[in-house]
Amino acid sequence: MEKSNMRKAYGQALLDLGKENEKIVALEADLGKSTMSNMFGGEFPNRYFQMGIAEADMASTAAGLALTGHIAYMSTFAVFATGRPYDQIRSSICIPRLNVKICGSSAGLSDFGDGKTHQSVDDIAIMRVLPNMKVFSPADANETEVITKAMADIPGPCYIRVNRNDVPLVTEKGAAYDGKVKCMKDGSDVVIFATGYMVWRALEAAKKLEAEGVSARVVNVSTIKPLDAEGVLAFAKGMKAALTVEEASVIGGLGSAVAETLIAGPAESRIPLVRQGMMDTFGTSSKEYEQLLEEYGLGIDDIAAKAKEALALA
Amino acid sequence: MSYDAKLLKYLKKMAAQVRVDIVEMIPPGKAGHLGGSSSIADVTAALYFHHMKVNKDDPKDPNRDRLVFSKGHAALTQYACLCELGYFDRKWLKEVKTLHGVLQGHPDMDKTPGIEAVTGSLGQGLSVSLGMALGLRLDGSDSRVYCVVGDGEMEEGQIWEAAMAAPAHKVDNLCAIVDCNKVQATDTIENVLPFANVPGKWAAFGWHVIEIDGHNFEEILAALDEAKTVKGQPTVIIANTIKGKGFPFAEGKAAYHNAAMSEEQFAEAQRLAQEMLEEADK
Known part of the structure; x- marks a missing residue:
């Protein structure tokens, strides 16, 4: 890696x-x-x-x-x-x-x-x-x-x-910027919309889910505004549930942006959604980055668990 | 330095015309910033009608000098000057603060030809002006940037951030003008948040300081000319002014910071401004 x-x-x-x-x-x-x-x-x-x-x-x-x-x-x-x-x-x-x-x-x-x-x-x-x-x-x-x-x-x-x-690194060097959301790994059960470093962690979570028989699609949302709503709806289409993962407050962040898009889309886009990120909380000091992410439910296992939680709502 | 009597007479007349226009923009029953607009009317008239390089035919002329009202609530003074210079049609003076109008409640560069920035949230215009001064210097331009700051506005911390940064960057194409009318929105500065030694504060931050009577055109012109000669540091002109200058019923009164005039007061203001104009024209 x-x-x-x-x-x-x-x-x-x-x-x-x-x-x-x-x-x-x-x-x-x-x-x-x-x-x-x-x-x-x-x-x-x-x-x-x-x-x-x-x-x-x-x-x-x-x-x-x-x-x-x-x-x-x-x-x-x-x-x-x-x-x-x-x-x-x-x-x-x-x-x-x-x-x-x-x-x-x-x-x-x-x-x-x-x-x-x-x-x-x-x-x-x-x-x-x-x-x-x-x-x-x-x-x-x-x-x-x-x-x-x-x-x-x-x-x-x-x-x-x-x-x-x-x-x-999860993306190619020197790609042309187009503002679109990108499918990083395809899947058929649950779609995980992630942003920033959480994209790699969502991909790792998807590997774990795969081993457990859950097929997860991972989508990189690097342009949060203007959000590629068409892409979000297209990648949510046919999925049983959705998860958003961000290293930021879900209030107003990627979680909100995706929720707003799905709820405003066609009826089929209104799939169960779990938003994972900073849950209306500030951070705290930690000796290690990984430890801190896990503290706030952003560990790889946490993300996999949240994906299953979303599916359980379906 | 002494200035040509004709020039002084002309500026006095234009400043009176500016006050006529300000009154026109505050019809009876509608709130408007009469006090803070008229305190800075004379300095602004000197800038627009004589001192600054302006080009009404090309408001974005790269060679123009820039004027930013950091105390954006005094926009009426800027609107009056721009109107008299022909930047937009007179009809708009009666349409201040109307939907889809050219003249917003506070300066908006996208709406009004000749307005250079968006101001109104106090404390920001001096920093914006500093950025303009840095940008113009970078481009080798000899254009200058003028920024009108309110004395009450000096309560905003950002003013002092910019006051610290401008001398550090040695911008001598930047001239701040503090409209010291001694009254802010709700009361006198003395009663709201008294602060002493305004010239000393700016000097301590590294500015070249000139203190003047902000209603005396010889002093205004001399200060602006002196500022142009200062090298390696910014200049601040501390203009001692009277809030509501020219309108005795409003002079020095916080009540006229942003007030609606009655029909009688409006008529009185019109008469006073008209008399100033006639007096200047004698």
Whole structure:
């Protein structure tokens, strides 16, 4: 199993973008070493703005840079990239649909040691609810590169959340971005919609389920907004039940997005659904990432059990 | 520095016209920000009608100077100036805050030609202006960015984030103007959240500070010209003003921060503004 790091992929993609397009600028709030946007800063110091530990100012300054025709990538930890400057993102960036690309780094529980103040459970929900905002949650380093680069061409505000830790590769390098949900493994009993690192874990869970005679389809949802509703409905069609898995609050997150889509679809799409993720809770500190994921029901066995729970509802 | 008498007379006249327009945008019985719009009317008139590079025929002209009202609730002043410059038809002045109208309750760059950003949620405009200043410098442009901040708005922490960041980035194409009218939405600043030594605060953060009477055109023009000569740091002009300036019934009163005028008050405001205009034209 080849592992790779989404932060490195983000930093490298940003650097590549900088080489291709002089309109790309980057802003940082004293965490450039963690977000790896410092790779861009090393090569393009004139286009790299250290804003200090002042995320509100960073967000509105990014808006100003976009207003002069630049494509502004602002990066910091996901909690500080979204919740802290929420109104700045809303008012300065989203209302005028400016070309600001927000990178929420160390997203979800991936900053396992730092605890609840540093673990983003609400970032997907609060970015998703903003009009004009697009929300991306890549499954691995390859997809992080694809989406980071695609954001430069997607007009308007974008939010990408990336994992802090080395995680397995599940997608191909250099794929073209199309915004569609992707079937990673086919199955016939239950469909698992997963996002981020949870895609690999859902695939592992599907292997376990297979051994127990349960056939699970695993779908990667890396573009959470705008959601490929057609794809979600197509992959849910004919399934007995559905499960969503995310390293974020199910309230407003992928779980909500899929539920909204299934309930609004044709009668046949209204299959039993279980949403697994952060169940209306903040995180906590842990010595190990795996241990923390298991604490919140995101262990591979937990995911397999939840799939069976969904099927039991059918 | 002394300025041509004709220029001063012209600006006085335009500032009076701006007040005429502001009143037109606040019909009787409809709430409008008379106080904070008229306190900054003279500075804004000096910017639009003389100091800034503007181009009504191409509102997005890359060579233009930018003006951002971080205190977005004073948009009526900006609307009046843009209207007088011909950015949009006069008929819209009577249609402020109407559905599908050009003139929103707070500045919206997508709706109003000549408006540069979205402001209204206080505290953000100075950071937006900083971003513009950085972007223009990056592009080798000699355009300048002006940002009007309210004195009550200085209670927002983000103002001080931007106040710290702008000198750190040595932006000398950025000029903030603090409209020190000493009154905020519900009461005087003294009664809401008193804070002392405004010029000293900005100086301590690394800004070149100029303090003026914000209703004296010679002082306004001299400050704007001085700001242009400052290198390696941003300038802040502390404009001491009177909330509701020109309308004695509203002057210095929080009640007219965003109030509806009666028929009588509206007629009085119209008369006062008209008299200012006639006086300036003498």
